[in-house]
Amino acid sequence: MAAQYNGDSENGLKLPQVKFTKLFINGEFVDSVSGKTFETIDPRTGETITRVAEAVKEDIDLAVKAAREAFDNGIWPRMSGYERGRIMCKFADLIEENKEELALLESWDSGKVLSFVRLRDVRSVAKTLRYYAGAADKIHGETMKMGGELQGYTLKEPIGVVGQIIPWNYPLVMFFMKVSPALAAGCTIVIKPAEQTPLTALFVADLSKQAGIPPGVLNVVPGFGQTAGAAISSHMEIDKVAFTGSTEVGRLILQASGSSNLKPVSLELGGKSPLIICDDADLDMAVDLARLAVFTNKGEICVAGSRVFVQEGIYDEFVKRSAEKAKSWVVGDPFDPNVLQGPQVDKKQFNKILSYIEHGKREGATLLTGGKPWGEKGYYVEPTIFTDVEEDMLIAKDEIFGPVMSLMKFKTIEEAIQKANNTRYGLAAGIVTNNLNIANTVSRSIRAGVIWINCYFAFDDDIPFGGYKMSGIGRDLGLQALENYLQIKSVVTPIYDSPWL
Ligand code: ADP
Numbered sequence: 001m002a003a004q005y006n007g008d009s010e011n012g013l014k015l016p017q018v019k020f021t022k023l024f025i026n027g028e029f030v031d032s033v034s035g036k037t038f039e040t041i042d043p044r045t046g047e048t049i050t051r052v053a054e055a056v057k058e059d060i061d062l063a064v065k066a067a068r069e070a071f072d073n074g075i076w077p078r079m080s081g082y083e084r085g086r087i088m089c090k091f092a093d094l095i096e097e098n099k100e101e102l103a104l105l106e107s108w109d110s111g112k113v114l115s116f117v118r119l120r121d122v123r124s125v126a127k128t129l130r131y132y133a134g135a136a137d138k139i140h141g142e143t144m145k146m147g148g149e150l151q152g153y154t155l156k157e158p159i160g161v162v163g164q165i166i167p168w169n170y171p172l173v174m175f176f177m178k179v180s181p182a183l184a185a186g187c188t189i190v191i192k193p194a195e196q197t198p199l200t201a202l203f204v205a206d207l208s209k210q211a212g213i214p215p216g217v218l219n220v221v222p223g224f225g226q227t228a229g230a231a232i233s234s235h236m237e238i239d240k241v242a243f244t245g246s247t248e249v250g251r252l253i254l255q256a257s258g259s260s261n262l263k264p265v266s267l268e269l270g271g272k273s274p275l276i277i278c279d280d281a282d283l284d285m286a287v288d289l290a291r292l293a294v295f296t297n298k299g300e301i302c303v304a305g306s307r308v309f310v311q312e313g314i315y316d317e318f319v320k321r322s323a324e325k326a327k328s329w330v331v332g333d334p335f336d337p338n339v340l341q342g343p344q345v346d347k348k349q350f351n352k353i354l355s356y357i358e359h360g361k362r363e364g365a366t367l368l369t370g371g372k373p374w375g376e377k378g379y380y381v382e383p384t385i386f387t388d389v390e391e392d393m394l395i396a397k398d399e400i401f402g403p404v405m406s407l408m409k410f411k412t413i414e415e416a417i418q419k420a421n422n423t424r425y426g427l428a429a430g431i432v433t434n435n436l437n438i439a440n441t442v443s444r445s446i447r448a449g450v451i452w453i454n455c456y457f458a459f460d461d462d463i464p465f466g467g468y469k470m471s472g473i474g475r476d477l478g479l480q481a482l483e484n485y486l487q488i489k490s491v492v493t494p495i496y497d498s499p500w501l
Pocket of ligand 1: 168195228229249
């Protein structure tokens with residue numbers, strides 16, 4: 001097992017003091033009403049990093065009260081979009097000023113590889129904030145020349161108090177994917193980070209205050225799903241809920257809305273995304289993409305390309321090269337700069353992945369590589385590839401959320417499309433081909449929210465992201481996401497005595 005890099009002076013790396021462990025409500029860090037706390041663990045060892053205040057219903061009520069006051073009577077929804085954007089840009093600057101501490105905290109709490117967090121996650125969240133900051137003063141309605149003696153126009157108004165519930169696989173990225181458009185729209189927010197990864201959300205809560213976001217606008221309430229999460233989704237004073245997480249919990253959130261105040265709900269849920277690799281593909285590129293598509297972030301990715309369909313002409317060679325390449329995928333301490341895959345987020349996730357791997361073996365798939373825990377402690381799983389996978393096997397149907405690739409063979413493009421669509425999910429899909437016609441046909445035929453041609457994980461703030469079928473409702477990112485946090489008011493006035501009517 002690779003050495004742990006806690007305070008390792010050789011690499012100049014020192015784990016930070018955890019400064020913020022309380023709930024952030026109305027611009028202050030406060031204890032929970034009950035005084036209860038819960039532990040957040042280091043997935044490299046299973047040891048406790050620290051304890052964090054635990055929000056339950058009473059705390060959510062306080063956070064909603066603050067957000068309600070900030071929305072109904074506060075300055076944030078009423079100030080100019082330009083001014084909101086300016087404060088959001090300051091928030092982004094502060095993230096960049098604190099990027100190293102944020103990256104270390106994120107990696108420590110989640111097991112994500114530090115070099116990726118530094119390079120991608122922390123940089124991208126500052127960018128996301130600035131993207132929506134730039135949109136804050138460009139929110140316009142329309143003017144309508146109506147049929148009768150009337151003139152109408154629309155106003156786009158912030159939807160109100162927003163509840164946001166996010167998962168643990170990309171804690172910072174998810175936080176800013178949700179709060180940035182809501183802030184730009186002029187909403188006020190109660191956000192619950194996942195119980196596994198509360199630390200960076202609390203850290204950035206402090207930065208939001210330093211940036212000048214007024215009290216009550218952004219409230220951060222760590223806690224568990226069935227208590228804090230459920231209190232948000234069923235709250236009568238919350239005007240909208242945005243959620244990213246499992247399809248099972250997405251269903252509960254919709255039900256909670258239905259049985260409370262019918263708040264609109266946007267959901268970004270699970271996936272079982274196909275990656276189709278055609279005979280004409282550049283084989284080395286395809287092998288690299290397939291590996292990236294499912295082993296990145298230890299497979300804890302909703303868009304993981306976990307079903308890899310390879311055309312029969314290159315299938316055997318693809319299998320051979322994939323097995324070789326898997327050997328160079330370095331598992332180990334996420335603070336080690338040579339490592340590509342850290343530990344799974346917690347024991348529950350670790351056990352779940354291993355039990356899917358056992359299922360795959362029992363169902364008759366061939367284990368090409370991996371299949372076991374890695375190391376002596378912590379929640380590491382070897383990168384695992386199954387071949388001879390059949391469509392009706394559990395490993396080909398369920399979202400595993402771990403580093404497990406299922407390889408399947410196809411003959412014709414029609415067959416690949418049919419197999420790719422044979423899933424209840426529809427989040428993402430990839431196609432590797434040099435044939436434009438095949439790329440276009442597949443793109444139009446796959447029922448998924450994003451199609452990547454000769455690439456994977458090609459996210460951008462400008463590109464809407466979300467699912468078809470049971471992968472969700474609505475879109476994050478892009479200007480589209482602003483609409484989640486706006487509603488349209490129509491204003492009509494009569495026009496009398498106009499000679500032009
Ligand atoms: P996973 O199963 O991958 O942990 P979940 O969908 O359970 O993903 O978790 C995503 C987020 O949803 C977390 O913040 C979690 O606390 C929250 N959550 C879990 N259960 C509920 C629930 N019943 N109501 C609201 N939120 C929930």
